[in-house]
Amino acid sequence: MSSIELIDTSVRDGNQSLWGATGLDTGMMLQIAPVMDRVGFGAIDFTTSTHMAVAVRFKQENPWERIRLMRETTPNTPLSFLTTGMRFISWEAASHEVMSLAFQLLVNAGIRRFAIMDPMNSIDAMLTMADLTRKAGGETNVAALTFTLSPMHDDAHFATCTAKLAKSGKFDRIYLKDPGGLLTPERATTLIPALKMVMGKTPLEVHSHCTIGLAQFSYLEAATHGAQSLHTATRALANGTSQPPADMVARNLRDMGHGVDIDDAALAEMDNYFSALAVSEGLPPGQPQEFDRSYFRHQMPGGMMGTLKRQLAETKRLHLLPQVLEEAEQVRADLGYPIMVTPFSQVVATVAALNVINGERYKTLPDEVVRYVLGRFGAPTMPLDANLEDRIRSSKRAKELDDEPHMASIDELRRKLGKDLSDEEFLLRAVMPADQVDAMLATGDARRTYDPSHKPVKSLISRMAARDDLHSVEINKPGFKLEMLRT
Structure with a gap:
């Protein structure tokens, strides 16, 4: 039996899958980072451009500083960045020079490993990004090939893609990414050997989700058939729509005779x-x-499921979730079976939700759907529904978007945004609303520490401070004294 490496996904995919990507702030991560560094993970799946945007938008925290601080506290464990195609935060495809700058800044901040994924499994796009990350100084390139179910995605298809990636010489590892948790143990017994046969000595990682309860079983089959690394999460951030728990995976692997160091x-x-x-x-x-067998039809990935639940709850429509998931199956088929991964899982989920809320299919179409049909994200996997495609292509909005310029060059953006900005601030302003970046800068440094036991005391103080009838409060206990006076 072989030795199996664990990759930790807690603060990135676990946080996204279970807590809508907003559950953790910088202080929470830094507090436990030295312990995470001692565990012996092969890498920490740390961030994406989407998570960097969440740090700015919801936490008013500098995502570049978050990477730097985390890097300082995890010197022995590589931090990993997952690409979502040739785009950075913005939905629009970015130029090579913008992506080069983004990758260079990520390396400068402390990213050592790049998991390179293209939402359409475009091999050419993945090879291009591999060249850019390597030129920027990335230490490890991991080709993230996304698993999905459709009439064309059989073992031979994935083996053909894997062979091209492995033979390119641009990747140090290959990573089978199963965002929907759809890889069954039975499929693993055929797919993993098919991939290993064409990979040579390139190591194989497997990343799945527990969304329908299959991942723990599929992981054991994957390890048996040659996968060297498995992606897992800490207990509170595992299971559900996240990854399997690290402690249980390690225990089961050891029970089978594998080593887990x-x-x-x-x-x-x-x-x-x-x-x-x-x-x-x-x-x-x-x-x-x-x-839940219905997941094989709508294929909503764990991260998007968490976000979809949060968004429906915020608009008091969480009860519509079953209808939205059922509608997503039809939307995906109409759009030519896009792989359900960022940004296409967001596109499909948004359209499905709008269809259900409006009570009419395709009454409202976001610009991202129009751009998708126009080919701005690449060529769809399979033909689109002819009537829907004709309707979108002949619309007024399609003509407007078809004529719009792609993302401006760096020189044009600097003239527009200001030439005195640091590269980090410049890039955020190039792809995010100015008011969100302004709010982040106005907030100042993120907190560096966090203690869960302090939350009840802080909540008590906040509630007491809100009461007009209290003029003074004194709390005494052994080793602790707190006095509050209203001035």
Whole structure:
């Protein structure tokens, strides 16, 4: 039996899948980072451009500073950045010079590993990004080939793509990415050997989700058939629509005779911290999922499922979720079976939700759908519904978007935004609303520490400060004294 490496996904995919990507801030990550560094993970799946945007928009925190601080506290474990195609934060495809700048800034901040994914599994696009990340100084390139189900995505298709990636010489590892948790144990017994046969000595990683309860079983089959690395999360951020829990995966692998070289005590400390954080912040820990065969039809990935639930809840429409998921199956087919991964899972989910809310199919079409049909994200996997394609292409909005310029060059953007900006601020302003970047800068430095046990005291103080009838408060307990006076 072989030794199996674990890649941690807690702060990126676990946070996104279970807590809508907004559950953790910089201080929460930094507090546990030294412990994570001791566990012995092969890498930490740390961020994407989408998560960087969330840091700015929802936390008013500098995402570049977050990477730097995390890098300082995890010197032994590479931080990984997942690409979502030739785009950075913006939905629009970016120029090579914009992507080159983004990758260079990520390397400068502390990203050592790039998981290179294209939402259409475009091999050419992945090879281009690999050249750009390597030129920027990235230490490890991992080709992230996205698993999906459609009439064309059989084992031979994935093996052909894998062979091209492995033979290019541009990737150090290959990573089978299963965002919907659709890889069954039975499929793993045929697909993993098919990939290994064409990969040579290139290591294979497997990343799946527990969305319908299959990932833990599929992981064991993947390891048996040659996968060297598995993506897992800490207890509170595992299960549900996230990855399998690291401690249980390690236990099962060892029971089968595999080696798993991690510090179990450090992993337990990490589990305890995030479990306490979840309780303190009122965040729901992941729970084991029941098998739901409908996922094989709509294929909504774990991260998008968490975001979709949050967005429907915010508009008091969470009860519509079953209808939206059912509608997503039809939308995906009409759009030519796009792979359900960023940004296409967002496109499909948004259109499905609008169809259900409006009570009419395709009454409202976001610009991203029009751009998709116009080919701005690449060529669709399969033909689109002819009537829908004709309707969109002949629309007034399609003509307007077809005539719009693509993202401006760096020189044009600098003339527009200001030549005195730092590269980091410039890039954020180039792809995000100015008021969100302004709010981030006005907020100042993010907190560097976090203690879950302090949350009840802070909540109590906040509630007391809001009361007009209290003029003074004194709290005394052994080793602690707090006095508050209204002035």
